[in-house]
Amino acid sequence: MTAMTTPAVAVPGRTALPGALHYFGHTVRLTFRNVAYVIFTMGLPVTMYLVFNSIYGSEPIVPGVNYSAVIMVQMAGYGALGSAMSGGAVVALERRSGWFRQLMITAVPERSFLIARAATVLVVVLPSLLLVFLAGFTVGGVRAPAGVWLAALASMWIGLLPLAVLGLVLGLLVKAEAVQGLNTVAMMVLSMAGGLWFPIELMPDAVQAVARWLPSYWIGEFGRWPFLGGPFPWQGVLVQLGWTAALIIIGGLGYRRAVRDSKR
Amino acid sequence: MESTPLAIELSGVNRSFGPVRAVVDLDLAVPVGQIVALLGPNGAGKSTTNEMILGLVEPESGTVRVGGRSAAAAVRDGGVGAMLQGGALLDNATTLDTLRLMRGLHRHPMALDEVIERSGCQEFLRTKTHRLSGGQAQRLRFAMALLPDPQLLILDEPTVAMDVELRRRFWASMREFAADGRTVLFATHYLEEADEVADRIVLMARGAVVADGTPSTVKASVAGRLVSFRSASLRTDQLHGLPGVVAVERSGQQVKLHSNRSDDLIRHLLLDTDAYEIEATTPGLTDAFLALISDADKEHAA
Incomplete structure (x- = not known):
């Protein structure tokens, strides 16, 4: 009868998986129906892309590629980063409201809810990426072979995993009152220092050195390399994996306490 | 089993x-x-x-x-x-x-x-x-x-x-x-x-x-009766010392005592205090509830 063993013993995976999938499907549907969420997470990066693009999008960067492509990638990365992190913050709100406790008295173990929530985040960030890419094609005049677009999209999307987990870990460990502010600060620091707003070449040396250890930098890099050419940024794969592993460990250490502390 | x-x-x-x-x-x-x-x-x-x-x-x-x-x-x-x-x-x-x-x-x-x-x-x-x-x-x-x-x-x-x-x-x-x-x-x-x-x-x-x-x-587990009355002079700490009193409820001059020696209590109230409008009733669930809770509180304090 200890907290550490009972759920695992009690749950023969049978209902846990369909239950978690069901939760995932419904949560995705409800998220897309939330108009405010859709406008802020999808509308904002597109708008920012259009503004920056009109200012310096037509500058050539390498032969045949305009700066427009780079801005597109960076704004897509910024938008996706924002929606990935705010998706995790919902957990903090649900812990405070007590909804999380309601979920805990079902057949699905709490860990499955968190995994399903991370999966939800990865799905709901896709439109943010796609919309900016669409604006890049239609308004920004970005042209490249289909393979390049797909490679940029896929590697950015997979590269977002540590940020989805980061949002979730903050949502689990930080109080609901603080999580919104902390999220905004973390998002701005990661975007700025990771070169999603301005190229990091414009930053002080110290920031440039740090940038290569940030997951946000590699999201931009994953999106840029198919357009700009050059070797695949393998270092980024290691950095993203490192962040993901570290965050899962931190979340794993804190989550049981966080779940128990959910509003009584 | x-x-x-x-x-x-x-x-x-x-x-x-x-x-x-x-x-x-x-x-x-x-x-x-x-x-x-x-x-x-x-x-x-x-x-x-x-x-x-x-x-x-x-x-x-x-x-x-x-x-x-x-x-x-x-x-x-x-x-x-x-x-x-x-x-x-x-x-x-x-x-x-x-x-x-x-x-x-x-x-x-x-x-x-x-x-x-x-x-x-x-x-x-x-x-x-x-x-x-x-x-x-x-x-x-x-x-x-x-x-x-x-x-x-x-x-x-x-x-x-x-x-x-x-x-x-x-x-x-x-x-x-x-x-x-x-x-x-x-x-x-x-x-x-x-x-x-x-x-x-x-x-x-x-x-x-x-x-x-x-x-x-x-x-039924609450033996005794409820005695209610009005009094201008009795203080709350005095009420607890009255015969058989196990619980006291008071709002202004209106006092409600739960006592398992209600006859002695009424006699005392009539002879030695200014109590008036004295009434004795069998407790309902609310009163049983209050009496039992106050017993538990007393045991806790002891």
Whole structure:
């Protein structure tokens, strides 16, 4: 009868998986129906892309590629980063409201809810990426072979995993009152220092050195390399994996306490 | 082993939150099919007891068995449904969204139509949860408790925010649900509810059971009478020293004493004090409740 063993013993995976999938499907549907969420997470990066693009999008960067492509990638990365992190913050709100406790008295173990929530985040960030890419094609005049677009999209999307987990870990460990502010600060620091707003070449040396250890930098890099050419940024794969592993460990250490502390 | 199987069995359960001892050496056995009211003032340990039966809170010592298995196992296999106190609702979703979402999370859920009918959620299925009235929100919480098609229902102050008519319908529906041998444990502040609805009342104070029995036994367990009167001069500390007094209630000049030596008390009041409008009655459930709680407080202070 200890907290550490009972759920695992009690749950023969049978209902846990369909239950978690069901939760995932419904949560995705409800998220897309939330108009405010859709406008802020999808509308904002597109708008920012259009503004920056009109200012310096037509500058050539390498032969045949305009700066427009780079801005597109960076704004897509910024938008996706924002929606990935705010998706995790919902957990903090649900812990405070007590909804999380309601979920805990079902057949699905709490860990499955968190995994399903991370999966939800990865799905709901896709439109943010796609919309900016669409604006890049239609308004920004970005042209490249289909393979390049797909490679940029896929590697950015997979590269977002540590940020989805980061949002979730903050949502689990930080109080609901603080999580919104902390999220905004973390998002701005990661975007700025990771070169999603301005190229990091414009930053002080110290920031440039740090940038290569940030997951946000590699999201931009994953999106840029198919357009700009050059070797695949393998270092980024290691950095993203490192962040993901570290965050899962931190979340794993804190989550049981966080779940128990959910509003009584 | 008793002849009737037990729906709930708590033995020697303790649980503290920081310095507060929420539940102290609690023993409670509820046979299958019983409707039990858990009664007590705020802080008596009712919610903590409920949460331990639901596996949301782990006891520090003692065991909790629900239908012969651990609380967590019972929750996972859909053996328990619960209305949590002030339980939150899902944001940005309608009643129907919420029910559909939650239904998929249970092992052998009740048919959605049946849940909606039993809980009375028909009129506001398309209403967003933040627009529900207090009574509607409670009905949705009741629906969520029914969804797992549980053998045991745990209801934490279920009729808060319900008006009289809604309360009546709620209990009718609950009785219907319990009629085929299911067990119900509900925590409440409303004594008349416990009296009318429950087969058995478990009265808690300071984390322990202070009375346990049918509503009439609980009433009868309080011997003595209630003596009420008015007095301008008697101070509260003097009242406690009067013959046989076990509980004192006072508002202004109006005094209500619970005494197990009521004849001596009345004699004393008439001869030695300025008391007037003296009246003696047999205590009802409310008075039994107050007397038992105040006994528990006294023992605690001693």
